[in-house]
Amino acid sequence: MALAWLGDARGAPHEASALPDAATIDRAVDDVVERYRLPGIAVGVVAEGEVAYRATRGGLAAGSGDAVNADSVFKIASLTKAMTTAVLARLVDAGRLNWNDPVIQYLPDFRMHDPWVTRHIQVRDLLIHNSGLGAGAGDLMLWPEPNAFTRADIVAALAHLKPTHGFRERYAYDNLLYVVAGEVAAAAAGKPYAQLVREEVFQPLGMDRCQVGSWSREAVGNVAQPHMLQDGRSVVVRADGALVPDSPSMAAGGIRCSLGDMLKWMQAWLDEPHPKHPWLSDTQRRVLWTLHMPMPISQRMRDWDGTRMYGYGYGWRVSDVDGVWKVAHTGTLMGMYASLVLLPDLDTGFVILTNGEGEQARTVLEQVLLEHFTRRGVATPGVGHYAALLEQDRAMRPASTPRAPDTSARRPASADALRDQQGVWRDPWFGEVELCPHEGDLRFRARKSPRLDGRVMEVGNRWLVDWDDASVDAEPWLAFEAGDDKHRRMRLSHVDPTADFSYDYADLDFRRVAPCEDSP
CATH class of the missing domain: 2.40.128 (Lipocalin)
Structure with a gap:
């Protein structure tokens, strides 16, 4: 199933976005940082083709004295997926591959558990979480890092991972097949994945702080470190060594970028393609932003956003919020939480990068920023309101909800x-x-x-x-x-x-x- 958002046909239901109210966003950012004790955060907004807001708070590492700024490099985690699909789309534009090509055309040794699936799984299937594998299948080969698994190990492992449901039957999030997608791109182009990302994404868009593959922490400098809460305070965990390795998870969630880079990335998607020299054709933009795999709509999405349509494109999640088209993704790694939201009808987008244990902070701040744009001119709730709703949700979980057992007698x-x-x-x-x-x-x-x-x-x-x-x-x-x-x-x-x-x-x-x- 594929559902395209026909924005031109239906007409935009909202007037074009006004520029953001910097004071309102500042208050929300400060409230989130204080409420959730975030060590560092970077937030940016693009509106009407320009960078309309930037804010940074906190430090690269707790106690270091090194402040976060717009050039600080954060793990963007699964925001990487859209960069991987952009590389593939550029190869489609260049005639190097097609979305419906069999995976084994590029990776002859690739095997899924079911031989029929091996023969019929296509490049597009690698990108929309419809493989029949359970959520997160095989992720222990990717995380926790560092580990000794290779991309070849991951490709070989898929033959041993048993499906939990039918091929193309339903959505279940996976990461391993994005690693495979990166290898397909490398095979089609005859270049390593990291080189492709630099040539097809970073260089043409001027994203000169982004890092992919192996790199020197000292040479790059200004690198945010992940944190977790221990005894009520943020402490650095899994700190980078002198050499950041080219991890096998790279195509699924391994790229790092600065706020400045991510604002350029957003501008590339919100700008109209250049008619003679587009970075990406209008055809491929539409393909990436088409809803290819329906996803379940949670009660929270219905209550908070009035969502009626939700699904996965190629590296993007596509939905409606307050009647506005939303194209977005989140990124989650230990100690690093990110979110990127585009509202193409409003020519607006925003990005949130944090280096702390910030799942709730991300959820709350994203919602406040969303409503700042989708409900323009209407008084909307702030951080405290949505933080309280999250607490209420946890307190009101049904008795039948699975809970962790008491293991204190261990x-x-x-x-x-x-x-x-x-x-x-x-x-x-x-x-x-x-x-x-x-x-x-x-x-x-x-x-x-x-x-x-x-x-x-x-x-x-x-x-x-x-x-x-x-x-x-x-x-x-x-x-x-x-x-x-x-x-x-x-x-x-x-x-x-x-x-x-x-x-x-x-x-x-x-x-x-x-x-x-x-x-x-």
Whole structure:
């Protein structure tokens, strides 16, 4: 299904946007920073083709004294996806590929779990979350970073990830197929993905602070670091080293940009294409902003925005808000939250970049800014109103809503615990993990993902892993069962059923392949 927003045919329901009220937005930004204790934030607005507002607050890293400014580089996370699809669209304009080409035309070794899907999945299917995989399937190969997985590992792993529903049946967010899309672009153009992004996006649009691939933190400078709240204050987690690596997640969520860069990116989309030398043809702009895969409309979207239409384009989410066409996306990584919203009917857009634990802050500020433009001339609620609604939603969750169990009675498992289950275990896509004694504890260690290292804890008659790294914030239960081949299996599941789906423990299916190295 594809649904295009026919803006010219229906006529714009609102008058052209006026310039933003800087004082009103300043108050909202300050309120959000204070309320949610954000270490740093950058906010910008484009209106009527020009940068109409910019604001920065806070620092690159807590306690560093280095202030955020318009050139500070932030992780934009899944805002990257629209840059990946822009690269593909430029290749379509150049005649190098077509959206309906089979993926195996460019990646002959590519395999999905179902051979029929392998033969029929097209480039377009990589972009709209309709593959049949469950939400976040295989994301443990991408995050937490750093890890030792490669893009080749990711492509090979897809053959082992079992679908949870039918191909093209419904929407379920995934990241791995965007990694594949980056590899398709590289194969079609004969250049690495990072080089393509620089040549097809950054250079023609003048986005000279954006970073892709591997780069030097010192040489680039002015790089925001991620934070999480610990004991009520923001602390740096997963700080960058001297060399920022070219991570396998790059095409799905690995690009970093400054506020200034993102304002140029927004202007490129809101400006009319140059008739003789367009950066991207009008045809491909429309393709990227067409609703290709319907998405569920939440009650909050109905209540807050009056949304009646919502779905995924190519790297963009398409919806209506207060009768206005909205093209947008969010970006989420540990300690970094971003949002980009375009309102093409109003020739307006805005971007929010934060380097703190800011999911609620992003939700609230985005809503306040949205209504600042979509309900022009009408008194609209502020930050406090929407923050209170979020708190009310949490307080009024039905009793049947899954909740995290109380695990406070946990105690470290002894080195002799689970003696019959200790050893090296292997999953066909995630690789090997150790469940072995170490310095008096029983520990779980993933060989390719060093942050997934922790003590096994006993909780009643159950076992869980308490990760050493506090930024790995989703603990798994461990369970053991007999497999179909009479070999034992180890399965993982979320302790907190509301944990982020990128901790896709349910997709793991370990079989024991060797004893612990020091076992007799």
